[in-house]
Amino acid sequence: NAGVTQTPKFRILKIGQSMxxxxxxxxxxxxxxxxxxxxxxxxxxxxxxxxxxxxxxxEVPNGYNVSRSxxxxxxxxxxxxxxxxxxxxxxxxxxxxxxxxxxxxGSGTRxxxx
Amino acid sequence: xxxxxxxxxxxxxxxxxxxxxxxxxxxxxxxxxxxxxxxxxxxxxxFVLLSNGAVxxxxxxxxxxxxKARLSTLHITAAVHDLSATYFCAADRREGxxxxxxxxxxxxxxxx
Numbered sequence: 001n002a003g004v005t006q007t008p009k010f011r012i013l014k015i016g017q018s019m020x021x022x023x024x025x026x027x028x029x030x031x032x033x034x035x036x037x038x039x040x041x042x043x044x045x046x047x048x049x050x051x052x053x054x055x056x057x058x059e060v061p062n063g064y065n066v067s068r069s070x071x072x073x074x075x076x077x078x079x080x081x082x083x084x085x086x087x088x089x090x091x092x093x094x095x096x097x098x099x100x101x102x103x104x105x106g107s108g109t110r111x112x113x114x
Numbered sequence: 115x116x117x118x119x120x121x122x123x124x125x126x127x128x129x130x131x132x133x134x135x136x137x138x139x140x141x142x143x144x145x146x147x148x149x150x151x152x153x154x155x156x157x158x159x160x161f162v163l164l165s166n167g168a169v170x171x172x173x174x175x176x177x178x179x180x181x182k183a184r185l186s187t188l189h190i191t192a193a194v195h196d197l198s199a200t201y202f203c204a205a206d207r208r209e210g211x212x213x214x215x216x217x218x219x220x221x222x223x224x225x226x
Contacts, residue, residue: 033213042202042216043157058213090156096212101145101164103214105157 002026006091006106013081013113021076021109023091029104031094032074034058034066036087037108043090049074081113116141118205120217127193128225135188135220137203146186147204147214148177157202160188190222198224 007022025032030051035043035058045058049068063085065077074093078085091106117140127133137146145164149157161170163179163186170177174197176189186203204216 031212035216040219040221042218043204045213045215048213092214094212094214101206102159102162103147107156 004091004093004104004106006089006109008109009107010110011112013078013111015081015083015113017081018077018079019081019111021078021089021091021111023074023076023106024072025074025091025093025104026072027093027095027104028071029093029095030071031096032068033092033094033103034064034074034076035090035092036060036085037090038087046076046089078111083113085111086113087111116143116205116207116215118203118215118217120203120220122220123218124221124223126223126225127190129194130192132192133190135190135201135203135222137186137188137217139184139186139205139215141184142207143181143184143205144207145205146177146179147206148186148188149202149204151200151202151219160201193224195224195226198222 004025033048034046037043044060047066049055055066089109092103094103119138148160151157161177166181168179174191179186200219200221202219204214206212206214
């Protein structure tokens with residue numbers, strides 16, 4: 001199993017450009033998440049999804065959009081990139097429910113906005 | 115809103131010494147997690163603590179949970195250089211929309 005796969009691993013954007021960070025999981029997990037990690041800081045939740053077609057905002061959603069059309073995929077869209085969005089982005093998934101716990105993290109996407 | 119705090123933020127210790135990282139959380143939490151992160155890498159799961167009094171050990175690391183005090187600890191015994199990393203605690207709740215809330219992390223440096 002591949003687990004949680006994020007693409008790309010690195011990206012440099014110019015201010016005002018847009019891009020989509022891809023996240024896919026092959027574990028049939030119902031929950032998926034996007035976090036950002038600024039240098040020397042903890043992870044902050046951007047958006048999450050409890051299943052296909054259902055998404056909700058996390059702590060820092062401004063400047064981002066998400067969709068979840070399938071169980072496997074949870075892309076994160078950046079519109080009008082700003083330097084403040086320079087960060088490492090981690091996607092995670094979990095099969096939460098009765099007796100289930102634990103999260104699987106992707107390897108991250110390092111984004112620089114210049 | 116669940117909040118998670120760790121201390122210290124930075125820890126520099128000599129090899130062979132013992133030390134403890136503390137993790138406090140603000141409201142009732144069902145599960146407490148500890149992760150390790152090496153520079154430029156993703157998160158590695160270390161421990162999941164599910165109930166009051168839970169204690170788990172792996173090598174030189176031992177984690178415990180006191181749900182009444184809303185406190186978890188990560189104890190390092192006889193530190194070695196390979197343990198140098200950033201350690202995060204995180205918590206979530208079973209009911210409602212489960213999502214993992216992270217502490218700010220403790221950057222641990224082991225000095226030979």
